[in-house]
Amino acid sequence: MGKVRPKKHAPHTDMTAMTDVAFLLLTFFIMTATFKSNEAEITTPSSISQIKVPDDHIMVISIDKAGKVFFGVDAKPVRAAMLENIGQSKGITFTETEKAKFALQTSFGFPLNQLKPWLNMSKEQMPNVKQPGIPVDSTGASELADWVYAARKADNQLRIALKGDNLSKFPVFKDVLSNLQSQNINKFNLITGSEQAPAGYTND
Amino acid sequence: MAAIEESGGGHGKGDGKVRAKKMSTRVDMTPMVDLGFLLITFFMLATTMSKPTSMTLAVPDKTDEKDQEKTEPLKASKVLTLFMGANDDVYYLDGIAADDDKAVASMKTTRYGFDLRSVIFASAKRINAANPKDEKGNDPFVVVIKPTPVSTYKNMVDVLDEMAITKSKRYALVETLTDSEKKLLGDKIVAK
Numbered sequence: 001m002g003k004v005r006p007k008k009h010a011p012h013t014d015m016t017a018m019t020d021v022a023f024l025l026l027t028f029f030i031m032t033a034t035f036k037s038n039e040a041e042i043t044t045p046s047s048i049s050q051i052k053v054p055d056d057h058i059m060v061i062s063i064d065k066a067g068k069v070f071f072g073v074d075a076k077p078v079r080a081a082m083l084e085n086i087g088q089s090k091g092i093t094f095t096e097t098e099k100a101k102f103a104l105q106t107s108f109g110f111p112l113n114q115l116k117p118w119l120n121m122s123k124e125q126m127p128n129v130k131q132p133g134i135p136v137d138s139t140g141a142s143e144l145a146d147w148v149y150a151a152r153k154a155d156n157q158l159r160i161a162l163k164g165d166n167l168s169k170f171p172v173f174k175d176v177l178s179n180l181q182s183q184n185i186n187k188f189n190l191i192t193g194s195e196q197a198p199a200g201y202t203n204d
Numbered sequence: 205m206a207a208i209e210e211s212g213g214g215h216g217k218g219d220g221k222v223r224a225k226k227m228s229t230r231v232d233m234t235p236m237v238d239l240g241f242l243l244i245t246f247f248m249l250a251t252t253m254s255k256p257t258s259m260t261l262a263v264p265d266k267t268d269e270k271d272q273e274k275t276e277p278l279k280a281s282k283v284l285t286l287f288m289g290a291n292d293d294v295y296y297l298d299g300i301a302a303d304d305d306k307a308v309a310s311m312k313t314t315r316y317g318f319d320l321r322s323v324i325f326a327s328a329k330r331i332n333a334a335n336p337k338d339e340k341g342n343d344p345f346v347v348v349i350k351p352t353p354v355s356t357y358k359n360m361v362d363v364l365d366e367m368a369i370t371k372s373k374r375y376a377l378v379e380t381l382t383d384s385e386k387k388l389l390g391d392k393i394v395a396k
């Protein structure tokens with residue numbers, strides 16, 4: 001008769017604990033998730049300021065490291081209304097599809113005359129286009145002030161936040177500033193990362 | 205893939221009775237763990253963890269002409285002027301005007317961070333000791349921040365941050381450089 005061989009078992013690790021941990025972490029990350037926007041990569045400088053950026057009623061003017069200026073409003077209906085407002089003041093009519101597409105963009109950087117062709121592109125093409133930035137040059141055409149005006153007309157509680165890249169040069173910021181000041185906006189937030197205050201610093 | 209395992213019950217016992225084998229079910233959790241960690245990776249990469257903070261910046265009203273007439277010029281002896289140069293250099297004039305003859309000799313360079321902080325503290329101490337407080341009880345020390353075309357946005361935030369750290373209440377962000385300042389800084393502020 002054949003020998004009785006001990007049954008071979010593959011070594012089996014109990015993964016229950018690992019699953020527990022994995023899903024705990026997963027839950028945590030899902031709960032805390034605020035998604036990165038697909039806009040231009042901007043690395044903000046850090047400051048010791050502790051004030052959080054408000055969650056709603058906010059418009060963000062971003063300056064990327066090449067000095068291009070982007071503009072974004074947080075709420076979808078405001079975006080649509082803003083587009084309508086700027087269309088009215090500039091004599092451009094936007095179709096409903098264009099408005100719907102525009103309302104989906106968290107931020108954009110197009111001169112007005114290039115906005116319509118961009119909105120008519122397919123959804124797949126839109127992210128691939130290199131955005132040239134909104135013209136802010138105080139000497140030439142400046143459209144940022146118009147956008148800010150249109151946005152504030154759409155939602156009068158909007159606060160303004162500026163988000164600049166570490167490497168963006170000061171003159172661009174100055175142009176943005178003069179655009180805002182031309183509308184009597186003299187107070188706004190600068191978005192920064194947070195940083196530990198130096199030792200011995202007391203907040204009072 | 206649930207595997208049903210036999211636990212070796214009933215073997216080798218001499219009593220001859222055939223017992224029902226005890227079965228224990230064991231679920232292979234490997235795919236579940238895989239999926240879990242895949243999702244974790246995704247969420248870790250797709251989220252921004254630190255919520256950005258913001259600092260408020262208030263600039264004087266440009267359009268209001270009336271107030272501007274009332275302001276008296278600052279005495280150079282009470283002012284620390286910071287010029288934000290290229291490559292994260294800060295040039296500063298401590299209590300001296302740019303059109304002064306000695307300005308060239310007294311202009312010094314420092315770096316952002318701790319060095320700049322020490323400069324501000326030292327200057328504040330010296331100026332506040334030498335000058336009396338004004339009628340409203342403010343310290344006489346004033347910082348004038350002058351960004352130049354070669355400075356970056358980070359430089360500006362850094363300086364504003366230093367103002368908060370050193371608790372310099374009175375500071376001004378002045379965009380325009382005077383002719384004497386341009387002459388003084390020379391090619392330090394020319395974009396390369």
